[in-house]
Amino acid sequence: MTSHQSNFWNYYIFSKDHKMIAKQYLITGLIMALLGGLMAYVFRMQLAFPGEAVPGFGDVDSGTYNQLITLHGTIMVFWVGMPILLGAFGNFLIPLMIGADDMAFPTLNMMSYWTFFVSTLVLLASFFVEGGPASSGWTAYPPLSARPEYSGVMWGMNLWILAVALEFFSVLMGGVNYLTTTFNMRTKGMKFSRMPMFVWMQLAATVNFMFSVGPLIAGALMLLLDRTIGTSFFVPDKGGDPLLYQHLFWFFGHPEVYVLLLPSLGIVAEIIPTFSRKPLFGYKMILISTAFSSVLAFMVWAHHQFISGMDPRMAMPFGLLTIIISVPFAVVLFAYIATLWKGSITFTTPFLFAIAMIAEFLIGGVTGIINGAAAADIYVHDTYYVVSHFHFTLVPITIFGMLAGVYYWFPKFFGRMMNETLGKIHFWITAITFNVIFIPLLQMGMGGHQRRIPDPTEFEYLKGMMGMHKTATIALIILLIAQAFFIFNFFYSMYKGKKAEANPWKSTTLEWDAPSPPVAHGNFEVIPKVYRGPYEYSVPGCKQDWSPQSAETVN
Amino acid sequence: MSASTATNTVETEPMLAPHGRLGMWMFLASEVVVFGGLLASYIFARLRHSSWDEFASQTMTSIGCINTVLLLTSSLFIVLSHHWAERKDIKKSGKYMLWAILLGVLFLVFKGYEYQHEFAKGITPLTNLFWSYYFFITGLHALHIVIGLVINALTLREIRKGQNLQRVEVAGLYWHFVDVVWIFVFPLFYVAS
Amino acid sequence: MSSDQVDMGHLTPKTYTIIWAILLGLLFLSLFAGMVKSPVLATVMIFGVAIIKAVMVMFYYMHLKVEIVYVKVAVLAGFLALFFFVVGVYPDVVGQFSK
Numbered sequence: 001m002t003s004h005q006s007n008f009w010n011y012y013i014f015s016k017d018h019k020m021i022a023k024q025y026l027i028t029g030l031i032m033a034l035l036g037g038l039m040a041y042v043f044r045m046q047l048a049f050p051g052e053a054v055p056g057f058g059d060v061d062s063g064t065y066n067q068l069i070t071l072h073g074t075i076m077v078f079w080v081g082m083p084i085l086l087g088a089f090g091n092f093l094i095p096l097m098i099g100a101d102d103m104a105f106p107t108l109n110m111m112s113y114w115t116f117f118v119s120t121l122v123l124l125a126s127f128f129v130e131g132g133p134a135s136s137g138w139t140a141y142p143p144l145s146a147r148p149e150y151s152g153v154m155w156g157m158n159l160w161i162l163a164v165a166l167e168f169f170s171v172l173m174g175g176v177n178y179l180t181t182t183f184n185m186r187t188k189g190m191k192f193s194r195m196p197m198f199v200w201m202q203l204a205a206t207v208n209f210m211f212s213v214g215p216l217i218a219g220a221l222m223l224l225l226d227r228t229i230g231t232s233f234f235v236p237d238k239g240g241d242p243l244l245y246q247h248l249f250w251f252f253g254h255p256e257v258y259v260l261l262l263p264s265l266g267i268v269a270e271i272i273p274t275f276s277r278k279p280l281f282g283y284k285m286i287l288i289s290t291a292f293s294s295v296l297a298f299m300v301w302a303h304h305q306f307i308s309g310m311d312p313r314m315a316m317p318f319g320l321l322t323i324i325i326s327v328p329f330a331v332v333l334f335a336y337i338a339t340l341w342k343g344s345i346t347f348t349t350p351f352l353f354a355i356a357m358i359a360e361f362l363i364g365g366v367t368g369i370i371n372g373a374a375a376a377d378i379y380v381h382d383t384y385y386v387v388s389h390f391h392f393t394l395v396p397i398t399i400f401g402m403l404a405g406v407y408y409w410f411p412k413f414f415g416r417m418m419n420e421t422l423g424k425i426h427f428w429i430t431a432i433t434f435n436v437i438f439i440p441l442l443q444m445g446m447g448g449h450q451r452r453i454p455d456p457t458e459f460e461y462l463k464g465m466m467g468m469h470k471t472a473t474i475a476l477i478i479l480l481i482a483q484a485f486f487i488f489n490f491f492y493s494m495y496k497g498k499k500a501e502a503n504p505w506k507s508t509t510l511e512w513d514a515p516s517p518p519v520a521h522g523n524f525e526v527i528p529k530v531y532r533g534p535y536e537y538s539v540p541g542c543k544q545d546w547s548p549q550s551a552e553t554v555n
Numbered sequence: 556m557s558a559s560t561a562t563n564t565v566e567t568e569p570m571l572a573p574h575g576r577l578g579m580w581m582f583l584a585s586e587v588v589v590f591g592g593l594l595a596s597y598i599f600a601r602l603r604h605s606s607w608d609e610f611a612s613q614t615m616t617s618i619g620c621i622n623t624v625l626l627l628t629s630s631l632f633i634v635l636s637h638h639w640a641e642r643k644d645i646k647k648s649g650k651y652m653l654w655a656i657l658l659g660v661l662f663l664v665f666k667g668y669e670y671q672h673e674f675a676k677g678i679t680p681l682t683n684l685f686w687s688y689y690f691f692i693t694g695l696h697a698l699h700i701v702i703g704l705v706i707n708a709l710t711l712r713e714i715r716k717g718q719n720l721q722r723v724e725v726a727g728l729y730w731h732f733v734d735v736v737w738i739f740v741f742p743l744f745y746v747a748s
Numbered sequence: 749m750s751s752d753q754v755d756m757g758h759l760t761p762k763t764y765t766i767i768w769a770i771l772l773g774l775l776f777l778s779l780f781a782g783m784v785k786s787p788v789l790a791t792v793m794i795f796g797v798a799i800i801k802a803v804m805v806m807f808y809y810m811h812l813k814v815e816i817v818y819v820k821v822a823v824l825a826g827f828l829a830l831f832f833f834v835v836g837v838y839p840d841v842v843g844q845f846s847k
Contacts, residue, residue, distance in 0.1 A: 101565070104574045172585060180578040183818065186568040210581065211829040214588025218596065222691065231680055231687040239604070239684040244596055247837040251592070298832045311839035318836070527565050572816050580819045587826030588833070595834050599841040616779075623775055631768040634809045635761055731810045735802045742794045746782040 016106035018091045021113045025087030029080050036075035037480050043068040048473035050455040065454035066135035073138030078167050081398040085263035089405050090178055090202045096511035097196050099187025101522040104180040112173035119166035126159035134160035142234035142242045146226040161224045168213055175206040189530030196509045196534040201266030204290050205259045212255035219248030246305050254301040264401030268354045271408050272336050274507040275351040276343025277545050279535035282335040289328035296325040306377045315374035322372035326365055333358055349423030353404035356431050357396040364392030385445025388438045411504050415517040416497030422489040429482035436475035440468035508548045509534050575725040583732045590736045597688045610685040618669045619745030622662050629658035630734045633727045640723040649714045656707045659700055666697055689744055696740055699733045767808050774801050
C-alpha cells in the first residue's frame with residue numbers, strides 16, 4: 001500500500017501515488033506535444049516555401065527534413081499519445097473509477113514513469129549527437145535504417161531505438177498494473193458489468209499493446225545489432241530480409257493505433273453521457289465490438305505493406321479483414337452518436353472536443369477504406385492521401401480526445417475549473433484549422449503527391465499543388481498559435497481557476513465521489529460502494545436527472 | 556498472509572488471484588510473443604536456408620543437453636522452494652531456492668564455456684546469419700537468466716527473513732518461463748536433424 | 749473471502765520429482781529422435797517432445813492447470829497472437845515470393 005513519506009522527493013519526484021504519476025505523465029506528454037508540433041511547423045514551412053530558411057530554425061536540407069518528419073511521428077505516437085492517453089488518464093482514473101485507493105503495484109508504477117522519463121531523455125539526447133537524430137521515418141525500415149552509412153546518422157538512430165525500447169518497457173509495466181488493479185481492486189458492487197466504459201477501453205488497449213509489442217521488441221534489438229555490430233538480420237546482401245522487419249514492425253504497428261484509439265474512445269464514452277444526460281447507448285454492444293475489433297486488430301497489419309513486394313496472394317485476406325474491422329469501430333461511433341439522440345445537451349468545451357473527435361475520426365475511418373482495399377491502395381500508398389488519413393484518425397485521437405479529457409477531468413486533477421471562454425476559442429480555432437490543413441492533403445495525395453519528400457517543386461507535376469501546401473502551412477501556424485489559449489488556460493486555472501466542487505459536471509461515475517482533487521492518500525474520504533451501472537442518467541421516475549453509482553437510493 | 560488467501564484491506568469485489576501472481580502471468584503472456592516472434596523469425600530463416608543444417612550441427616549439443624538438465628532441475632528446485640514457502644518452512648524453502656540459483660549460475664558458466672569455444676573456432680555473430688540468430692537468441696535468453704537470478708536472489712533474501720513468502724511463487728513463475736523458452740531454443744539450435 | 753484458492757494440495761514434492769524425471773526422459777527421447785532417418789519424422793518428434801515438455805512445465809510447475817480462467821485465457825491469447833504472426837508472415841519470408 002502507499003507509504004506515508006511526505007518529503008519533497010517522495011511526494012513530487014519519486015511518488016508512488018497514481019495521481020501524482022499521472023500528472024507527471026501528463027506534463028511530460030504535453031511538453032513533448034509542443035516539441036512535436038514545432039517540428040511540424042518547421043517541415044511544413046519547408047514544404048510551403050522550399051529552400052527558404054525557416055524563421056526560428058534555419059535551413060532545412062533533405063537530411064534534416066527526414067529527421068524532422070521521423071521525430072515528429074515518433075514523438076506524437078510514443079511520447080504524446082501513449083503517455084497521456086494511457087499513462088496520464090489511465091493511471092489517474094482507473095483506481096478512482098473502480099473505487100480503489102491506488103494501483104496494485106505502486107512501486108512498479110513509479111518505475112514505469114521513471115523508465116518513461118529516461119526514455120524521453122534518451123530521445124532528446126539523440127538530437128545532440130553527431131549526425132543528429134534518427135532519420136529513417138518513424139517506421140525505421142531497413143536497409144536504410146540498418147546501416148549507419150546509408151543515412152549518415154549513427155548514434156542518433158541507436159539512441160532512438162533505445163528510447164523506443166525503454167518506452168515499451170514503461171508501457172508494459174503500466175499495463176501489468178492496469179490489468180491487475182482492475183481485476184483485483186474493484187470496490188464492493190463494482191462488478192465488471194458496472195465498470196465505466198473508460199476502464200474497459202484502457203484494458204482493451206493494454207491487451208492490444210501487450211500481445212503485439214513482442215515481435216517488435218525482437219525486431220528492434222535485431223535492428224540495433226545490425227547497426228552496431230554489423231549483423232545482417234535485415235540486410236539482403238548477407239542473407240537478411242528487410243520484409244521481415246516490416247512484418248515485425250507492423251504486427252505491432254497496427255494494434256498500436258488501437259492502443260491509442262481505445263483510450264480516446266473511452267474518454268469520449270464518459271463525456272457524451274454526462275453532457276447529454278442520457279445513458280451510454282449500447283454498452284454491451286460497444287464491449288462486444290471492442291473485443292471483436294481487438295482480435296481482428298492482430299490480423300490486418302500487412303495492409304501497411306501492400307506495395308512492399310509482399311506475397312500478392314496475402315493482399316486479399318489482409319484487405320478483406322481490414323474492411324471488416326471498420327465495422328465494429330463504426331458500431332462504437334454510432335453508439336456514441338445514438339447516445340446524443342434526444343439528449344439534454346450542454347455544449348461545454350470537453351463536449352465540443354468529444355464531438356469533434358467522433359466527427360473527424362469518422363472522416364479518418366472512411367478515408368481508410370481506400371487504403372485498406374489493396375488494389376486502390378496501390379494508387380495512394382506513400383502519398384499525402386495516407387498522411388491525411390492517418391492524421392484524420394490520429395489527431396482526433398491524441399489531440400481532440402486528449403483535450404476533451406483534460407478539460408473534463410481538470411477539476412478532478414487540480415481542484416479548479418478551466419475557463420470556458422478560452423476553452424471554446426481554443427476549440428473552434430483548433431477544429432477549423434485542423435481541417436484546413438488536412439483536407440487539401442487528401443486532394444494532393446489523390447493527385448499523386450508522394451510523401452516524405454522535402455521539396456515538391458523538384459517535380460513538375462507537383463508545382464500546381466504549392467498553393468495547397470501554403471494553405472496547409474498557414475493553417476498549421478494558426479493552429480499552433482491557438483494552443484497558447486490552452487497553455488495559458490491550463491496553467492492559469494491550476495492556480496487561479498474557480499475552485500471546483502467534487503462533482504461539477506453532475507456525473508455518475510465514482511471518480512466524482514472523491515473530492516477535487518482527491519484525498520492525497522486513499523482518494524476517497526469514504527471508499528464508495530456501488531449500487532448501479534455507470535450511466536444512469538434521466539432515469540424515469542427519478543426527480544434528479546442523474547443517479548450516481550455510489551448512491552444507495554436516489555429520489 | 557499466505558500465498559493463496561491474500562485479500563484487500565477494504566471491502567472489494569472478490570480478488571481474482573493475488574496481485575503478484577496475476578501480474579506476473581500477464582507479463583509472461585506478453586513475453587510469449589516476444590520470444591515466440593523471435594523464434595518464429597529464426598525458424599522462417601532456417602526453412603529458407605537448407606545449408607543451415609550444417610551450421611546447426613556445429614553447436615555443442617552436449618553442452619546444450621547439460622544446460623537443459625540444469626534448467627529443468629532448477630525448475631524442480633524452485634517449485635519445491637515454493638511448496639515449502641507455502642508451508643512456511645523457511646529452511647527448506649531457502650535451501651531449494653539456493654540450489655535453483657546455483658544451477659542457474661552453472662547454466663551461465665556452461666554457456667560461457669560454449670561461447671568461448673565457438674569464438675576460439677573463429678565463429679562470431681558476424682560469421683553468417685545462422686550464427687547471428689544463434690548468438691542473439693541464446694544471448695537474449697541468457698540475459699533473462701541473469702535477470703531471473705537477480706529476482707531469485709532477492710527472493711531468497713526475503714525467504715531468509717521469513718517475510719513476503721508469496722513472492723516465491725511469483726519468482727518461480729518467471730523462472731519456469733525462462734525454462735520453457737529454453738525447452739524450445741534447445742531443439743532449434745542443438746538437435747541437428 | 750477471495751476466490752484465489754488454487755488447489756495445489758494434490759501436488760506433492762514427490763509428484764514434482766516424478767514430473768522432473770519424465771521431463772528428463774523426454775529430453776533423451778528428443779536426442780534419440782535426432783538420429784531418426786526421416787527428417788520430417790525427426791522434426792515432428794523433436795518439436796512434439798518440446799511442446800509436451802513445455803506444457804508439462806506450464807501445467808504442473810507453473811500450476812497453469814489449476815489457475816483461474818483469466819490467466820489461462822491470457823496465455824492462450826499470447827499463443828494466438830503468435831499464431832496470427834506466423835500465418836501472416838510465413839508466405840513472405842518462406843514462400844515462393846521471398847528472396
